[in-house]
Amino acid sequence: MAFAAFGSTAGPVEQAPRRRSWVALVLLLPGLAYLALFFLTPLVSLVLTSFQEPVEFGDVGQFQQAFKIENYATVIEAYWPHFLRAFGYAIVATIAALLIGYPLAYFIGVKCRSKPLLQAMLLTLVIAPFFISFLLRTLAWKQLMADDTPLVQALKSLSVLPADGHLTGTAFSVIFGLTYNFLPFMTLPIYTTLERLDTRYLEAGADLYASPATTFWKVTLPLSLPGIVSGTLLTFIPASGDYINASSSFLGSAQTQMVGNAIEANFLGLLNYPEAAALSVILMGLILVIVGIYVRRTGTEDLL
Amino acid sequence: MTRQLPQDPIVRELVVQARRMQFSRRNILQGAGIGAGALALAACAPTSAGAPKPAEDISATDKTLTWSNWPAYIDEDDDGNYPTLVRFQDQTGISVEYKVDIDDNNTYYGTIKDQLALGQFTGADTFCLTEWMVARLIRFGYVQDLDAANIPNKKNLAPALLNPDFDPGRAKSLPWQNGFAGLAWNTEEIPAGIKSVDDLWKPALKGKVTVLSEMRDTMGILLLSQGVDISSEDWGTDEYQAAIAVLEENVASGQIFGIKGNEYMQDFVSGDAIAAIAWSGDITVLNAEAGYEKWKFALPETGGTLWGDTFVVPMGSPRKANAETLMNYYYEPEVAAEVAAWVNYITPVVGAKEVAAEKFPEVADNQLIFPDADTLSNAHIFRTLDSADDQAFNAEFQRVKLGA
Structure with a gap:
C-alpha cells in the first residue's frame, strides 16, 4: 500500500467497478498462479525446511521434517554478528547513497530541466553501469582498490592509510561496493519525484523571504519524500541481504562477512539447509519489521 | 482493524x-x-528414498555424450577448440558436448543432488569431481559401475591410484587429473622463498597471505605441518582442532587476507597477496601469463596434499558406454601427454611422461606435471572422512571462513 500511495498524484479518481467481472478474474489468474507457484510455494517450503532436523545416522545434507525450533536459536547465537554487520553496512550504504544520489537527482531533474538532451544523457549515465554485469563491475573495483594501485599508494603516502593497511577486505570497501552498486536504485526514484517538482513553489518560498536552505527543508524535501522512501527501500532491502560485495572473492574478507554470506555458506558449502532456511526466515522477518517501522515513521499518511 | x-x-x-x-x-x-x-x-521436493537404479544404456544407437568439467582443464587451441576432443569425435563418431560448468564441488553437487537421488539425468553423462566428493557419490549409490572391458587402457592407470579406500579397484571411478596443493609466493617480494607453513605467519607477510577454500587442501597442509599423517586413520577431532586453531588465529589477526578458491590468482596479480597455499597448475598458468617465472610453487617441507579429480557416470546417464569410450581414449599415453602439457596438472596415465619427453620436452622435467617418486613421497592424500567427521570438520572450517 505504501508503494501504491506514491503514485497517487494522478488526476481524476476513477470509479472502481462495483461488480466483480469474470474477465478481471480470468486476467488475474495467471498472476495469482504465478505468485502461488513461485512465491508462496518456495516460501512455505523455506519455512518448513527451517524446522527440519538431521536424519539420525544420516549423511551430509539429509534432513527430515520435524518441528525443530532450536534451529532458530542456534543460528541467532552463531550468526548474530553477521546480522548486525548486514544491517549496519546496509544502513550506512543507504545513507551514503542518499547523500550522493539526492544532489545527483536534483541536478538532473531540476537544474537540467531546460536542457532535455543533457538530461537524457545524464540519466543514461546513471543507468549505464547496468549494461555491464554487476559481478564484473565489483571485480573491477577490487582491482582498483588493490594494494599496488596508485590510489592505495597515494593514500599510504598521505598517511590516510597505515603502511600495512589495505582497502580491499575492509568494512570500507564492502560499504563502498554496496553504495556503488545500489546508487541507481536510489537516484532514479528521487529523480522521478524531483522531475515533477513545481518550481513555482520555490519561487513562492523566496517571495515569502525564506532562505534557499529553508525553502529546501520546508518545500523541496517534503515534496520529494516519496522518492526518498522508495529509493531508500530499494537500496536498503537488497543491500542487507547482499552476499557478493562482502564475499572474500570480491571486496570483503573474513572480518566483513554479512548474513547473506552465512546463508550462502550453509546452503552451498555445508548443505545445512535447515539452518540456512532459518537464517533466511529471520532475515526476511527483520527486514519486514525494519521496513514497517520506517514506513510508519516517515509517515505515508503525512505524504498524502 | x-x-x-x-x-x-x-x-x-x-x-x-x-x-x-x-x-x-x-x-x-x-x-x-x-x-x-x-x-x-x-512436499514434492525429493527426499532420499532407496538407492537409484542405473538408466538403460542407449549408447549403441545414440552417439552423443555430455561431459562436465572444471575451467582450463583440457587442452584448448587459440580458436577455443579442444584438439584432443575433436580427434576423439573424428575417431569414434561420438559427438561430445563439453561443458565447463563446475567451479566448486559443493556447489555442483548442490545443483544436481535431487536428480542424483532420484536417478534422473543430471544434464551430464559424465563429470569430473574431486575424490572426496566422488567418495560421497559412491557411498550414496549415485554412480554406475564402469565396465572394465570397455576401458582396456585402464591398465595404464598409475598403480598408486588403483585402490583408493572409497573405490577399491576403481570399479566406479577413473581419475582425470591429479595435482598438488602447496606453498606459492611472489619471487620479487620474497626472494628467500617460503619453505614451511610457519613462514606464512611471519609479520612481514601480514595481510598478504591467502589460503584455499578447499577444506582438505588448507587443513591438510596445516595438519601436516603439525606432524599429522593425513593419509592415516590415526588422527581425529583433537588434531583437527589444533590445526583449525592456527587457521582461526591467523584469520582473526588479519595475517590471512582471505580464504579463497581460484580467485587468489587475481590477488597474486594485483599484489593483494604475495604468498599463499595454492594449487600447482595455477602457478604455471600465472607465470605463463606474466611471461617469466614471477611466482614459485613448492611443497612445504612438512608435506603438501595430493588431490585428484575423477570421472564418474551418474545413475541417470543412459550413455555410459560412450563415456567409457571417452575414458579409454584419454587413457592413451599420447592423448594424456597432450592434455597434461596444456593443463599443467599430473596425469594419472603411465607412459605419458615418455611421450612428453619426446613431444613436449619443456614440460617433461617439470616436477609439478611429471613428478618423480621423491616429489610424490612429500605429497599426501587426505583420508576419506566418515560422514560425521566430514560434516563437523566442514562446519568448523566454514565457521572460521565466516569470521565472528
Whole structure:
C-alpha cells in the first residue's frame, strides 16, 4: 500500500467497478498462479525446511521434517554478528547513497530541466553501469582498490592509510561496493519525484523571504519524500541481504562477512539447509519489521 | 482493524476494498486452498528414498555424450577448440558436448543432488569431481559401475591410484587429473622463498597471505605441518582442532587476507597477496601469463596434499558406454601427454611422461606435471572422512571462513 500511495498524484479518481467481472478474474489468474507457484510455494517450503532436523545416522545434507525450533536459536547465537554487520553496512550504504544520489537527482531533474538532451544523457549515465554485469563491475573495483594501485599508494603516502593497511577486505570497501552498486536504485526514484517538482513553489518560498536552505527543508524535501522512501527501500532491502560485495572473492574478507554470506555458506558449502532456511526466515522477518517501522515513521499518511 | 479511514480518496477506496477482501469468507477459503496447494507442492521436493537404479544404456544407437568439467582443464587451441576432443569425435563418431560448468564441488553437487537421488539425468553423462566428493557419490549409490572391458587402457592407470579406500579397484571411478596443493609466493617480494607453513605467519607477510577454500587442501597442509599423517586413520577431532586453531588465529589477526578458491590468482596479480597455499597448475598458468617465472610453487617441507579429480557416470546417464569410450581414449599415453602439457596438472596415465619427453620436452622435467617418486613421497592424500567427521570438520572450517 505504501508503494501504491506514491503514485497517487494522478488526476481524476476513477470509479472502481462495483461488480466483480469474470474477465478481471480470468486476467488475474495467471498472476495469482504465478505468485502461488513461485512465491508462496518456495516460501512455505523455506519455512518448513527451517524446522527440519538431521536424519539420525544420516549423511551430509539429509534432513527430515520435524518441528525443530532450536534451529532458530542456534543460528541467532552463531550468526548474530553477521546480522548486525548486514544491517549496519546496509544502513550506512543507504545513507551514503542518499547523500550522493539526492544532489545527483536534483541536478538532473531540476537544474537540467531546460536542457532535455543533457538530461537524457545524464540519466543514461546513471543507468549505464547496468549494461555491464554487476559481478564484473565489483571485480573491477577490487582491482582498483588493490594494494599496488596508485590510489592505495597515494593514500599510504598521505598517511590516510597505515603502511600495512589495505582497502580491499575492509568494512570500507564492502560499504563502498554496496553504495556503488545500489546508487541507481536510489537516484532514479528521487529523480522521478524531483522531475515533477513545481518550481513555482520555490519561487513562492523566496517571495515569502525564506532562505534557499529553508525553502529546501520546508518545500523541496517534503515534496520529494516519496522518492526518498522508495529509493531508500530499494537500496536498503537488497543491500542487507547482499552476499557478493562482502564475499572474500570480491571486496570483503573474513572480518566483513554479512548474513547473506552465512546463508550462502550453509546452503552451498555445508548443505545445512535447515539452518540456512532459518537464517533466511529471520532475515526476511527483520527486514519486514525494519521496513514497517520506517514506513510508519516517515509517515505515508503525512505524504498524502 | 477499526482504524479511521485515510483522507485521500484513492487510498480510502483502496483501504475499503482491502477490508472487503479480508473479510470475505470465500477469500479466506481460497487463500487456505492456495496455501494447501503450496504445501503439497513443497512436499514434492525429493527426499532420499532407496538407492537409484542405473538408466538403460542407449549408447549403441545414440552417439552423443555430455561431459562436465572444471575451467582450463583440457587442452584448448587459440580458436577455443579442444584438439584432443575433436580427434576423439573424428575417431569414434561420438559427438561430445563439453561443458565447463563446475567451479566448486559443493556447489555442483548442490545443483544436481535431487536428480542424483532420484536417478534422473543430471544434464551430464559424465563429470569430473574431486575424490572426496566422488567418495560421497559412491557411498550414496549415485554412480554406475564402469565396465572394465570397455576401458582396456585402464591398465595404464598409475598403480598408486588403483585402490583408493572409497573405490577399491576403481570399479566406479577413473581419475582425470591429479595435482598438488602447496606453498606459492611472489619471487620479487620474497626472494628467500617460503619453505614451511610457519613462514606464512611471519609479520612481514601480514595481510598478504591467502589460503584455499578447499577444506582438505588448507587443513591438510596445516595438519601436516603439525606432524599429522593425513593419509592415516590415526588422527581425529583433537588434531583437527589444533590445526583449525592456527587457521582461526591467523584469520582473526588479519595475517590471512582471505580464504579463497581460484580467485587468489587475481590477488597474486594485483599484489593483494604475495604468498599463499595454492594449487600447482595455477602457478604455471600465472607465470605463463606474466611471461617469466614471477611466482614459485613448492611443497612445504612438512608435506603438501595430493588431490585428484575423477570421472564418474551418474545413475541417470543412459550413455555410459560412450563415456567409457571417452575414458579409454584419454587413457592413451599420447592423448594424456597432450592434455597434461596444456593443463599443467599430473596425469594419472603411465607412459605419458615418455611421450612428453619426446613431444613436449619443456614440460617433461617439470616436477609439478611429471613428478618423480621423491616429489610424490612429500605429497599426501587426505583420508576419506566418515560422514560425521566430514560434516563437523566442514562446519568448523566454514565457521572460521565466516569470521565472528
